[in-house]
Amino acid sequence: MDAVTDKTRHDTLDTHSHVVRPATMEWKKTRFPGCEVKGLLFDKASGLVTALMRFAPGAVLPDHEHVRIEQTYVLEGKLCDKEGPAQGLSVGPGEFVWREAGSRHVAWTPEGGLMLAMFQIPNKFYEKDGRVTDLSGTDWDELWGHIFKE
Numbered sequence: 001m002d003a004v005t006d007k008t009r010h011d012t013l014d015t016h017s018h019v020v021r022p023a024t025m026e027w028k029k030t031r032f033p034g035c036e037v038k039g040l041l042f043d044k045a046s047g048l049v050t051a052l053m054r055f056a057p058g059a060v061l062p063d064h065e066h067v068r069i070e071q072t073y074v075l076e077g078k079l080c081d082k083e084g085p086a087q088g089l090s091v092g093p094g095e096f097v098w099r100e101a102g103s104r105h106v107a108w109t110p111e112g113g114l115m116l117a118m119f120q121i122p123n124k125f126y127e128k129d130g131r132v133t134d135l136s137g138t139d140w141d142e143l144w145g146h147i148f149k150e
Contacts, residue, residue: 034059047121055109068120077113
């Protein structure tokens with residue numbers, strides 16, 4: 001089967017191909033120590049995210065849930081499950097891991113790492129005070145709940 005392109009939507013360079021040059025982008029710190037990100041694709045309407053993520057040795061991505069499928073390709077270092085059902089899982093350079101919707105864990109990088117991560121919608125982070133937030137610390141439902149109401 002051949003792919004069919006809607007020529008009315010993708011007829012110019014600006015609406016067809018979007019080139020991102022990560023080498024020229026600055027790393028952005030997150031609220032989690034040692035975790036930085038370069039956003040490659042972000043679609044606010046659907047929540048789709050693709051990002052390069054860089055972690056310092058020992059950095060922890062605390063308790064979070066992958067609301068929909070999450071995919072990670074490890075370029076450098078190791079990504080490990082510190083807590084959760086897959087505790088002890090270790091994914092190294094050249095390896096790919098994907099997690100089903102609803103999977104929840106604490107991730108860490110004992111030696112640091114660089115990953116390409118793809119999310120169908122941003123993660124839910126479970127705060128110690130009971131709040132549920134996104135990566136920025138904003139109430140998750142406030143920013144992303146609309147996607148499930150459509």
